[in-house]
Amino acid sequence: GESVGLHLPTLSVQEGDNSIINCAYSNSASDYFIWYKQESGKGPQFIIDIRSNMDKRQGQRVTVLLNKTVKHLSLQIAATQPGDSAVYFCAEIPFYGQNFVFGPGTRLSVLP
Amino acid sequence: DTAVSQTPKYLVTQMGNDKSIKCEQNLGHDTMYWYKQDSKKFLKIMFSYNNKELIINETVPNRFSPKSPDKAHLNLHINSLELGDSAVYFCASSQAGLAGGYTGELFFGEGSRLTVL
Numbered sequence: 001g002e003s004v005g006l007h008l009p010t011l012s013v014q015e016g017d018n019s020i021i022n023c024a025y026s027n028s029a030s031d032y033f034i035w036y037k038q039e040s041g042k043g044p045q046f047i048i049d050i051r052s053n054m055d056k057r058q059g060q061r062v063t064v065l066l067n068k069t070v071k072h073l074s075l076q077i078a079a080t081q082p083g084d085s086a087v088y089f090c091a092e093i094p095f096y097g098q099n100f101v102f103g104p105g106t107r108l109s110v111l112p
Numbered sequence: 113d114t115a116v117s118q119t120p121k122y123l124v125t126q127m128g129n130d131k132s133i134k135c136e137q138n139l140g141h142d143t144m145y146w147y148k149q150d151s152k153k154f155l156k157i158m159f160s161y162n163n164k165e166l167i168i169n170e171t172v173p174n175r176f177s178p179k180s181p182d183k184a185h186l187n188l189h190i191n192s193l194e195l196g197d198s199a200v201y202f203c204a205s206s207q208a209g210l211a212g213g214y215t216g217e218l219f220f221g222e223g224s225r226l227t228v229l
Contacts (some may be wrong), residue, residue: 034217042222043220089155091218099145099160099170100157102155105155107153
């Protein structure tokens with residue numbers, strides 16, 4: 001069946017450190033991946049995306065890495081700030097996708 | 113301006129009741145969705161509409177009935193509510209339709225927290 005995401009429910013990092021949130025996906029044909037951030041009481045918000053023809057993409061303080069060989073996706077957040085505290089989801093769409101498949105989410109807690 | 117807005121934000125009701133959640137998007141998107149997020153934060157798609165036509169209907173009890181009067185609105189009606197229906201329901205929209213193979217970025221509403229007592 002479909003499954004996305006390692007069960008890594010909570011990640012705690014010190015403010016100013018870099019954070020790495022990991023995600024495994026199961027469908028080797030998946031073509032498009034997105035990381036979403038969900039703050040408490042809000043809906044998920046787009047952070048960054050990457051297509052399967054790339055292995056790295058950078059945004060502002062965030063980098064997504066895609067390793068198709070081991071079907072692994074990671075989100076790196078540089079200089080983590082208190083405002084980065086949230087639940088982060090990876091989501092994939094298969095090449096002939098019907099819908100996004102979301103991972104189980106990782107809660108990032110930023111310690112002062 | 114809220115891009116995807118859904119009402120109500122909170123809904124508390126008794127088992128067996130019928131309730132509706134409304135969603136509107138002002139982004140001009142073709143596709144709208146309903147997702148259910150359980151207590152463990154797991155997000156699962158329920159329905160998708162493209163230009164008022166049902167595209168996805170995942171394994172959801174037929175007590176759940178979506179209605180799309182136009183492409184800017186997608187409402188969710190739930191009959192005979194059960195305890196297990198308690199969750200946060202998210203409406204979302206995207207520009208690209210599923211017929212193209214995959215969708216673009218999803219824009220989510222703030223969620224409607226449904227509590228069934």
